Amino acid sequence: MWKWFHQLASPPHFYRLSAILSPWLAIPGLALIAYSTWQGLFVVPMDYQQGDAFRIIYVHVPTAYLSMMAYTIMATAGAVGLIWRIKLAHAVAAAAAPIGAAFTFLSLCTGSIWGRPMWGTWWEWGDPRMMSQLILLFLYFGYMALRGAIDDTAKADKAGAVLALVGIVNLVIVHFSVEWWSSLHQGQTVFRRGTMDAEMRLPLLLMILGFTLLFGSMLLRRIRTEVLYRERRTRWVREMILSPRGGS
Amino acid sequence: MNEPAREIPGIFAGLVATARRDLLLAWKRPGDVLNPLFFFAMVCTLFPLAVGPTAEQLEFSGPGVIWVAALLATLLSLNSLFLSDFEDGSLDQLLVSPQPLPALVLGKTLAHWLTAGLPLVLVSPVLAITYRMPFSVVGVMMLTLSLGTVSLSLLGSIGAALTVGLHRGTALLSLLILPLAMPVMILGANAVSLAAHGDVYTTGVWALGAYAAGSVSLAPYATAAALRISNE
Amino acid sequence: MDGFAMGGYGAYVWSCFALTFVIVVFSDWRARLRHKRVYRDIEVRLKALGDRE
Numbered sequence: 001m002w003k004w005f006h007q008l009a010s011p012p013h014f015y016r017l018s019a020i021l022s023p024w025l026a027i028p029g030l031a032l033i034a035y036s037t038w039q040g041l042f043v044v045p046m047d048y049q050q051g052d053a054f055r056i057i058y059v060h061v062p063t064a065y066l067s068m069m070a071y072t073i074m075a076t077a078g079a080v081g082l083i084w085r086i087k088l089a090h091a092v093a094a095a096a097a098p099i100g101a102a103f104t105f106l107s108l109c110t111g112s113i114w115g116r117p118m119w120g121t122w123w124e125w126g127d128p129r130m131m132s133q134l135i136l137l138f139l140y141f142g143y144m145a146l147r148g149a150i151d152d153t154a155k156a157d158k159a160g161a162v163l164a165l166v167g168i169v170n171l172v173i174v175h176f177s178v179e180w181w182s183s184l185h186q187g188q189t190v191f192r193r194g195t196m197d198a199e200m201r202l203p204l205l206l207m208i209l210g211f212t213l214l215f216g217s218m219l220l221r222r223i224r225t226e227v228l229y230r231e232r233r234t235r236w237v238r239e240m241i242l243s244p245r246g247g248s
Numbered sequence: 249m250n251e252p253a254r255e256i257p258g259i260f261a262g263l264v265a266t267a268r269r270d271l272l273l274a275w276k277r278p279g280d281v282l283n284p285l286f287f288f289a290m291v292c293t294l295f296p297l298a299v300g301p302t303a304e305q306l307e308f309s310g311p312g313v314i315w316v317a318a319l320l321a322t323l324l325s326l327n328s329l330f331l332s333d334f335e336d337g338s339l340d341q342l343l344v345s346p347q348p349l350p351a352l353v354l355g356k357t358l359a360h361w362l363t364a365g366l367p368l369v370l371v372s373p374v375l376a377i378t379y380r381m382p383f384s385v386v387g388v389m390m391l392t393l394s395l396g397t398v399s400l401s402l403l404g405s406i407g408a409a410l411t412v413g414l415h416r417g418t419a420l421l422s423l424l425i426l427p428l429a430m431p432v433m434i435l436g437a438n439a440v441s442l443a444a445h446g447d448v449y450t451t452g453v454w455a456l457g458a459y460a461a462g463s464v465s466l467a468p469y470a471t472a473a474a475l476r477i478s479n480e
Numbered sequence: 481m482d483g484f485a486m487g488g489y490g491a492y493v494w495s496c497f498a499l500t501f502v503i504v505v506f507s508d509w510r511a512r513l514r515h516k517r518v519y520r521d522i523e524v525r526l527k528a529l530g531d532r533e
Binding site (some may be wrong): 177180 | 420
């Protein structure tokens with residue numbers, strides 16, 4: 001088990017393996033997304049309260065879910081890198097941040113577009129989830145800005161890990177304080193929970209699964225770039241690039 | 249007879265010595281303490297000019313404005329927390345000292361709170377009264393501000409430690425700390441608002457107290473780790 | 481064409497799906513480009529080192 005783990009965490013091994021793995025995540029992911037997009041847009045009957053606008057949840061929920069998952073991955077990988085000094089973990093954290101920020105931005109945009117016909121406003125300050133997501137986006141920006149400001153990669157890794165860990169503790173507090181705050185101001189009704197028909201729920205679950213697989217493949221691509229850049233002076237990179245077959 | 253081993257001062261002595269040194273430095277350079285206070289007062293002056301000076305507007309916006317201004321003033325003072333120590337090399341002395349670094353960091357943060365947070369708390373009633381805040385509410389505001397500025401000093405010390413020695417440090421520090429500081433401001437400003445409306449405000453105060461207690465016990469470790477990383 | 485109009489909500493629904501598609505594709509395209517650039521930079525450096533020897 002440990003041997004296998006160490007092998008996986010060794011950069012050249014990971015670099016080779018991820019090239020094989022990536023399409024195996026991307027293809028089923030895209031297929032699932034295509035299928036459930038078709039289902040969600042055309043097949044599933046419309047919601048009796050929200051009409052066809054509810055179809056936005058088929059992109060809103062997966063992006064919101066991944067925005068949080070990416071942050072969890074970023075903080076966990078940062079902690080692993082900090083504690084066990086595994087270099088690959090830091091590459092994972094660095095790669096997760098821009099994807100997480102993109103998904104957070106998307107979940108905010110889709111939530112806002114949903115809010116326009118439902119609440120009659122593009123932006124509802126009183127909605128606790130919108131506020132939490134906005135703060136999450138700021139945390140991503142802070143993380144990426146800190147990394148960008150530090151030239152030394154090893155230093156940027158560790159500083160970023162500390163920030164991500166402080167951020168994840170804080171996100172829990174953000175969640176509760178924002179809930180409390182919006183309860184004071186009688187926040188608007190949010191996406192309804194628990195009352196979805198199975199017919200509507202199945203495409204959503206498939207969509208979440210599809211997006212997760214796609215996210216995995218996007219993450220792998222960025223980790224590969226990070227690994228390649230960090231290992232640019234090593235022998236295996238030189239041998240791979242100068243070999244007659246070439247790498248990618 | 250063996251010579252007795254040179255005695256190493258305890259953790260508490262280290263904490264107090266660090267705090268006393270920073271307080272002494274602040275005493276010699278009163279501008280560093282006064283500038284954030286002037287900034288605080290000026291931000292509080294901006295809002296009535298921008299929003300309007302009627303009694304209802306002032307009463308309505310007072311708690312929020314004072315809290316936002318306090319947050320920004322604290323942020324302004326945080327940049328210098330480790331900067332001069334970094335520049336003159338005394339930060340390296342902290343890092344190699346036999347006392348645990350988190351304790352020394354706590355001492356520095358304590359000094360920062362005494363020179364930046366506490367003055368804000370003491371000045372805030374004057375500004376609150378200009379915003380027509382009743383005296384009973386002023387007490388709640390001072391309580392939330394003192395708990396809140398403790399948390400802000402500690403949170404800010406993490407950010408200051410992460411950005412020490414970076415060229416674009418100041419703007420970056422704000423970018424890192426503001427999202428982290430939002431819960432503190434939400435709890436504090438809304439507790440004061442609730443008190444102003446005669447509602448139950450204790451939830452906010454307790455939560456702020458819990459936040460302050462949590463940051464006193466956890467933040468020094470994060471700051472110490474960040475300082476070691478920044479000074480590798 | 482009522483399937484696309486979605487009872488007046490069509491513009492909102494379609495723009496959400498389109499935006500998601502565009503941003504995901506853009507993000508992955510940028511990542512792909514960066515990978516190629518990093519790869520090429522290393523290749524150029526290695527070739528230059530090889531020529532000097």
